[in-house]
Amino acid sequence: MALKKSVARHGDLEINQDIVFQRRMWRAERCTRYFILAALIACVLGFFGGGGWLAEREIRPPARSFVAKLPRFGRVQHRQQLILDISEIPAGEARIGVDAALLENFYVREVFPEPLRTEIRDGAVEFVFAPPSGPWTVRLELQPRRAGALEGRLRLPGGEAVEFRQWIYP
């Protein structure tokens, strides 16, 4: 391996100047500035999770019997809220089922209001609540277990389901 490299000259100065390469680097620097600006705008809009103008999304069935609000993007181990606004609840106990895939992808850290009991049925966990009077809001605090495209499914009272797929950043 040759240790001594040939040194170019600029006038009397022995210097390894490479202006062609340097011009390329300046172009790359300019592109980086645009990239940083684009990344900052994406952050403000909420494309990297953690809130922002476009960070939230809503899932509404055609019958408009419920609205599920959840973040478009998440971050691994970062807690997020899934809010269910349910307008039509059949008489009797109100049940919300959390399927196995959701439990595999997310920790369910908190459920509000507090369920009366928890049941396990067909590989899913069911939270049983006291029958609400009128429109009902349930908050689930979910914590993604890993990065990637994670999916989950919730069964609502009346047999409807909320299915979602969410990109989780590492």
Added chain:
Amino acid sequence: MDSMLRTALIYFFILALIRLTGKRTLSQLTTFDFVLLLIIGEATQQALIGEDYSLTNALTVMLTLIGLESGLSLLKRRFGRLEKILDGVPVVLVDHGRPLTDRLERTRLDESDILAAAREAQGLERMEQIKYAVLERDGKISVVPYV
């Protein structure tokens, strides 16, 4: 393995960011730059170790960082092109007392920066006394006066 990957990702991200935001960005540290560096360090630390506060994880992170650093320095010695990409090349900014304005603009410098470096390093008073001024690879300005 997970912490090694995270460490490598953060190492290359910081390397690319500092390299591609211009030579002088962090070369001449002001007090504010120093505080900024500390904040960057704090923000990075959490991502590096995650929720694993074990000694083994800390040692893995350190070994990965030092391994990457020494591995890259070996590669830079072997491949001149890589050295240029990672460390940059020196750029002549003043040639026989004449400031090269296009280069000064691109490096986000001006004549007052050159004169300041000339005063500090050589005790020079005027641009005509400078034979060459060079923006070095580490971001500092070196000045060669007329003998």
